[in-house]
Amino acid sequence: xxxxxxxxxxxxxxxxxxxxxxxxxxxxxxxxxxxxxxxxxxxxxxxxxxxxxxxxxxxxxxxxxxxxxxxxxxxxxxxxxxxxxxxxxxxxxxxxxxxxxxxxxxxxxxxxxxxxxxxxxxxxxxxxxxxxxxxxxxxxxxxxxxxxxxxxxxxxxxxxxxxxxxxxxxxxxxxxxxxxxxxxxxxxxxxxxxxxxxxxxxxxxxxxxxxxxxxxxxx
Amino acid sequence: xxxxxxxxxxxxxxxxxxxxxxxxxxxxxxxxxxxxxxxxxxxxxxxxxxxxxxxxxxxxxxxxxxxxxxxxxxxxxxxxxxxxxxxxxxxxxxxxxxxxxxxxxxxxxxxxxxxxxxxxxxxxxxxxxxxxxxxxxxxxxxxxxxxxxxxxxxxxxxxxxxxxxxxxxxxxxxxxxxxxxxxxxxxxxxxxxxxxxxxxxxxxxxxxxxxxxxxxxxx
Numbered sequence: 001x002x003x004x005x006x007x008x009x010x011x012x013x014x015x016x017x018x019x020x021x022x023x024x025x026x027x028x029x030x031x032x033x034x035x036x037x038x039x040x041x042x043x044x045x046x047x048x049x050x051x052x053x054x055x056x057x058x059x060x061x062x063x064x065x066x067x068x069x070x071x072x073x074x075x076x077x078x079x080x081x082x083x084x085x086x087x088x089x090x091x092x093x094x095x096x097x098x099x100x101x102x103x104x105x106x107x108x109x110x111x112x113x114x115x116x117x118x119x120x121x122x123x124x125x126x127x128x129x130x131x132x133x134x135x136x137x138x139x140x141x142x143x144x145x146x147x148x149x150x151x152x153x154x155x156x157x158x159x160x161x162x163x164x165x166x167x168x169x170x171x172x173x174x175x176x177x178x179x180x181x182x183x184x185x186x187x188x189x190x191x192x193x194x195x196x197x198x199x200x201x202x203x204x205x206x207x208x209x210x211x212x213x214x215x216x217x218x219x
Numbered sequence: 220x221x222x223x224x225x226x227x228x229x230x231x232x233x234x235x236x237x238x239x240x241x242x243x244x245x246x247x248x249x250x251x252x253x254x255x256x257x258x259x260x261x262x263x264x265x266x267x268x269x270x271x272x273x274x275x276x277x278x279x280x281x282x283x284x285x286x287x288x289x290x291x292x293x294x295x296x297x298x299x300x301x302x303x304x305x306x307x308x309x310x311x312x313x314x315x316x317x318x319x320x321x322x323x324x325x326x327x328x329x330x331x332x333x334x335x336x337x338x339x340x341x342x343x344x345x346x347x348x349x350x351x352x353x354x355x356x357x358x359x360x361x362x363x364x365x366x367x368x369x370x371x372x373x374x375x376x377x378x379x380x381x382x383x384x385x386x387x388x389x390x391x392x393x394x395x396x397x398x399x400x401x402x403x404x405x406x407x408x409x410x411x412x413x414x415x416x417x418x419x420x421x422x423x424x425x426x427x428x429x430x431x432x433x434x435x436x437x438x
Contacts, residue, residue: 028282029282029283034286073253085324087324106304
């Protein structure tokens with residue numbers, strides 16, 4: 001299903017004074033036009049998983065592999081969203097929900113312009129992810145569960161957040177003091193205690209090929 | 220000034236169990252990488268002006284001209300933002316401000332991935348536009364004042380909104396019952412009662428060439 005963000009405003013408008021006979025033609029560039037320019041389809045790849053599961057690492061590695069094949073990617077994560085667009089939101093249930101809603105809407109925009117956008121957020125609630133899927137549309141949404149035992153994620157603890165959470169310095173920390181709801185039917189499960197990030201990224205590249213989102217091999 | 224959205228999370232992470240000796244390298248694709256792939260720079264072209272001034276028409280025409288030269292554009296306007304990302308916002312002063320803030324943050328994301336993004340919103344308040352400029356950074360922000368006498372805009376009235384506003388069916392309508400604050404030093408002024416939309420789009424293409432955002436001529 002293709003969204004055509006530029007259509008729907010195609011009314012001819014007169015310019016008034018000196019150019020009253022000129023019809024303001026409306027040449028909306030469509031999603032398909034942009035996808036043709038880029039040489040691939042737009043899609044939203046939505047990573048979900050515990051802190052420390054490897055979401056960001058795999059997201060960046062996937063972006064690298066795709067970039068090397070000439071695919072335009074956009075990586076959205078806490079670093080470029082939490083401090084900007086969602087800088088006004090905290091971590092209450094309502095704010096978490098709004099956080100995911102806005103991210104999903106931005107992802108939809110990126111996809112509608114032909115970009116492969118890769119999102120790396122814990123996104124612990126099934127309801128929120130299902131809503132994100134609903135916003136994108138089934139054909140444009142690939143949910144990837146980055147799965148890891150809590151003990152492994154806690155041992156990695158790349159940002160020292162689990163330690164803080166255990167000390168009670170962070171409230172509502174996913175996996176410790178707040179729930180993580182596993183996806184029921186994600187498009188892919190990546191078990192990062194069993195595979196290297198490179199293997200995970202390769203599997204995702206293959207999935208994008210199989211779905212016809214990117215061409216096979218280098219262009 | 221280039222933003223590098225993917226950097227800053229470059230810590231090596233161990234994968235735990237089976238791959239405990241594998242360092243999870245971090246290959247962040249930068250803005251420059253994406254700009255090289257696309258063959259042009261990212262930038263935010265921010266149209267401001269009355270309803271009926273011609274913002275959307277010129278935005279779409281600019282997008283067409285750029286697309287024909289192989290430039291990836293994203294057009295953001297009321298149609299794809301007000302019903303999605305900002306669907307929770309109304310038209311109170313606070314909501315208008317938040318509307319512009321979010322749009323500016325999304326524009327910054329698009330720009331950071333190398334895309335020429337074109338925004339067509341009335342954005343009537345100088346303070347909000349200056350804030351948008353601040354968010355983008357001076358080098359990444361091109362403010363375009365789509366200027367037209369109120370009488371001309373009202374005569375065009377492509378959506379019938381001025382009629383409704385005059386009848387009092389829309390409160391706080393820019394130009395009628397709410398102020399429009401003209402830009403003090405926009406990068407470009409387009410007087411749409413004096414020029415055709417094609418002429419306006421051509422002037423903008425030239426500006427983007429002069430600034431080195433796109434190459435000159437077809438690639």
